[in-house]
Amino acid sequence: MANRCYINSLAQVSCQxxxxxxxxxxxCLYLEDYVRAQEPDTKDLIMPSESRRMSKILKRTVSTAITALKNSEIKHPDAIITGTGMGCMENSEKFLIDLSRFGENCLKPTLFMQSTHNTISSLIAIILKCHGYNNTYSHKGISFESSLLDAWIQMKNGMIRNALVGAHDEVSPFMDLVLERTHPEYSFVSEASVSAVLTNNMSSNNICEVVEVKLFHRPDVKELTNLLDKNIDNVLLLGINGNTLNDRPYENLLKALSYKPHTLQYKNIFGENFSASALGFYVGAKILEKQMIPTFLSWHNENVYTGNLEYVTILNHSDNITWSMIRLKRV
Amino acid sequence: MENLILQLKNQIIEVLNLEDMTAEDIDAEAPLFGDGLGLDSIDALELIVLLEREYGIKLSNPAEGKQIFKSISSIAYFVSKNRKK
Structure with a gap:
């Protein structure tokens, strides 16, 4: 596992x-419980003939993917790996409503093709003409970390040199209503599309290094604290969202640590959705790149962080069942 | 026939999501595929579904498609002869 994994570039579409x-x-600060993403200007990124069939999530995905690649040294990644909790939700809704309206006789071809989860990853591959490894992970709130782990393991083992990794989720008004019932722990529901170009090539343009990616299924608190206690220089970027149901597991974990880490949040400005942890990854990388922590990210700290910004650890859980730990290092 | 051509133009704009176009922009005699509107095979599938849903026409012989979907005028002619709705 001698190979390294660096973040070479990143791009996001969200409520920011x-x-x-x-x-x-x-x-941008919001008081609403549900905020949709700010749409990117796609005119310079996607040809009108290509974009006319794309739903919002597809336009956002292609925009972040193309922007991240444009800003990177890689034009044709060896792998395209995508995480998405719900895939092309709006197209799925339209497809089902349309099917029902016409007596379940006729399928609308475009909606049929573009309502599956792996549409996202395959569309990027078609546009970039990348015929390499292409995979989609759909594991609720841990989808991004699953795709990142796939890329990280392959890069560490020398199977690929670089990868375009991302996570994309849209939340339609209907889905927001469903989430209110199924996920009461969500507050400030939003949308996310994040693309990151990862490379094993050491370069001055790299943003930071991904030194560790770990997933845990129903972990013991001790399992997590043992790992965190090893790295006491950590700044912890937590997936807290202001809702007790979601935040209590993080608080229990912090209480069990042997030290008091500097704790940060990101969902207060980016909101909550199944791809929100990708925004955490993006925020962590930007903190290391800019060597600065904006004050609005601070959570329950008595003082401003004055130590070295060498590492940022991103902790996330999905329903307190699956946990993820991503450790980023300054380059 | 002119009303049918206008109706087809508007339906095609909606179904194929030709956002920046109006019915006036489409020449009823211009080719739909390749040059002209520049439609592709997925659009052809959408047009087949459009004829079935809106006019009750099922294309039994796919070979006919090339001639039927040559232009808006040819579609209108075919619809006027075969419509069930």
Missing amino acids: KPLSDEWFDSP
């Missing part, structure tokens, strides 16, 4: 200004 780092200095 799309394809931009403007949120770092002046974030």
